[in-house]
Amino acid sequence: MDRDQARRRHQELARELHRHNHLYFVLDAPEIPDAEYDRLFRELLELERAFPELVTPDSPSQRVGAPPLAKFEPVRHTLPMLSLQNAFDEGQLREFDARVRRFLATQEEIEYVCELKMDGVAVELVYQDGVLTVGSTRGDGTTGEKITENLKTLPTIPLRLHGDFPSVLEVRGEVYMDLPGFQALNREREEAGEPVFANPRNAAAGSLRQLDSRITARRPLRIACYGVGVVENSLAPTHYDILRQLQTWGLRVLLDRVQLVRGIEGALDFYREMARRRDDLPYEIDGIVVKVNNLALQRDLGEKSRSPRWAIACKFPPRQAETIIEEISLQVGRTGAITPVARLRPVEVSGVTVSRASLHNWDEIERLGVRKGDHVVVERAGDVIPDVVRVIAERRTGAEEQIPLPSTCPECGTPVMRLEGEVVPRCQGLSCPARRKESIKHFASRGAMDIDGLGDRYIDQLLRLDLVDDVADLYRLSRDDLFRFERMGEKLAENLLRSIERSRHRPLSRLLYALGIRHVGEHTAKILARQFGSLEVLSTASKEELMAVHEIGPQVAESVVSFFASSQNRRTLERLHSFGVAPEPEERRAGGSLSGKTFVFTGAMERLGRKEAQEMVENRGGRAAGSVSKKTDFVVAGEEAGSKLDRAKELGIPILTEGEFLQMIEEEDRK
Ligand code: IVH
Secondary structure (H helix, E strand, C coil): CCHHHHHHHHHHHHHHHHHHHHHHHHCCCCCCCHHHHHHHHHHHHHHHHHCHHHCCCCCHHHHHCCCCCCCCCEEECCCCCCCCCEECCHHHHHHHHHHHHHHHCCCCCCEEEEEEEECCEEEEEEEECCEEEEEEECCCCCEEEECHHHHHCCCCCCCECCCCCCCEEEEEEEEEECHHHHHHHHHHHHHCCCCCCCCHHHHHHHHHCCCCHHHHHCCCEEEEEEEEEEECCCCCCEHHHHHHHHHHCCCCCCHHHCEEEECHHHHHHHHHHHHHHHHHCCCCEEEEEEEECEHHHHHHHCEECCEECCEEEEECCCCEEEEEEEEEEEEECCCCEEEEEEEEEEEEECCEEEEEEECCCHHHHHHHCCCECCEEEEECCCCCCCEEEEECHHHCCCCCECCCCCCECCCCCCEEECCCCCCCCEECCCCCHHHHHHHHHHHHCCCCCCCCCCCHHHHHHHHHCCCCCCHHHHHHCCHHHHHCCCCCCHHHHHHHHHHHHHHHHCEHHHHHHHCCCCCCCHHHHHHHHHHHCCHHHHHCCCHHHHHCCCCCCHHHHHHHHHHHHCHHHHHHHHHHHHCCCCCECCCCCCCCCCCCCEEEEECECCCCCHHHHHHHHHHCCCEEECCCCCCCCEEEECECCCHHHHHHHHHCCCEECHHHHHHHHHHHHHC
8 A cells, every 4th residue: 555545544544433433422323333443443553553654633543542741731721711609509599590680680581501510520622723732621720731642532522623613612521430430440440459539520530630641541531511712703692502513513512411491490490300310310410500591691791700600500419428337347359359348327318328338448448547436427429339438536435446457358267468559458268258259240240241140149059059169160050959049949940040051152252351350341351352352362362462452551461361371260261161151252143143244224214223223233143334345245225325325336235225124134033
């Protein structure tokens, strides 16, 4: 390939990758499967390796992180980033409305935009001629820190704007971590013996404050944009119009969660509704923000000292409560990590009764100075299990007891070790019943081998009856074995055996994750499975070979090598194999009737959504691709199909209507 061809192909790939990124992360409506995206991304990386001059600041490759910085540079915001006045109840929100109307000398109802107050970190993004040039934190409002490289790693932040964008655009928004991401990150950290984050906001702030953007790249951060600084030649008359414009330029705005209301009563309704629904949201909010919609009125109202007169934050009551720590128990995880858990006198925290709080580790216990018997403040922050926020020292009686670091495992009595740089002590006993139980639980869990029905109760019995030594033994269980369980019936036994049976051929990535290799979460397991294709190949990979893989660092590489070096692990793998556990290679699912077939969908369909149709193909082992090539087997053309249809005709690829496609699926399913 010559330089010109490479440049053209690179442009094409960059455009496609940006588009798919936006479809997936911003619009939540992907058009192609992940594997197809990965293929395009790898092709782009290969081109950039061969032609380094193609690496532009807005190339999709720039999302993986840049070499570490020595420090963050200060950035002065063109317009100060103001903060908001707070209201803490409905009365104060009404007073805000009264102030606004008094100031504007009007009796009329004001139109307000109600937004969620995202609990994260405020940032500013500067786009010059459509390209993201500077990203910064709010700092003191006047000067922030330049964290451009870190922000560029967020898939929800466009590196280049779409459509008819202004020559200069300063966007403001909140970077946050959603709850599933936050919980997974903390789980990972807990297992690795690293300190956990107290709440999603701290996790987001800590992730953005990394000098090494490759670390930021691995954190599940998102942005929700809520306003602008300077916009060259903006004619938008209202705040709501601005939000809509931001969205058309490719920026992520949670418009579904924004409500336009006339009069303060509407804002109060929104406040009550969100207070009720905040537990159902996949991210943390600490209130709502109410803004005057009309920009001319905003200008009239202006600002006082550090906050605008045209907006207010109405906070929710904190999710805190006071209670007593009645007992501290020690939990042993599957990696042997021993974590202290506080048993609380049950207390209601914003509608949820809590009776346990996580203390995480002894550094945390020391930091809080917490003792058994203490009165404490607990807070639910992004998790149903709350955290202990602080000790109420004034209420001590002197009877409180220190919580000693255990010297032996509470479950098996093996001496405990605390490794250098780790905050948790670990049980070293390989046959510790608690560790074995947790390993089996993890193995059977939803994201792993997904053995439906194999919960705590049965795992306890399996261990008690000595029926499983390691996870491989699950595949040797017979009906008779199960009938030794307490309260086991025909139907239950059959169901459990069937669930175990069904798990034999899960994709390789699931098995890899299920094995519980340190630092190999679901995402990393997928990368390894795709790259190495089989356990045999992966088990012989060297640290260097592993590190050559995109996104695999030294920590993961070392952990994988040492996992396969252990004779005990190798024995488990051999036994799994001999008991018929044979993972499917990635991307192809077991017994798929469309296995090996590639479909391309184009144009609008009547009955099926694009995503739905692609899933139908993938669920049957086929592939849904984004573009037509010689390798395409079928093109399904809906209304107004365009260039893809032309290309299919050119290449002589069979073309199906939506009806024909559905008929084909039906026939395949009958076979
Ligand atoms: S508007 C002048 N809207 O709350 C308007 N802020 O104390 C300034 N925040 O620093 C901000 N969600 O970090 C606005 N929908 C939203 C917000 C929001 C979260 C944060 C932001 C700001 C702080 C205000």
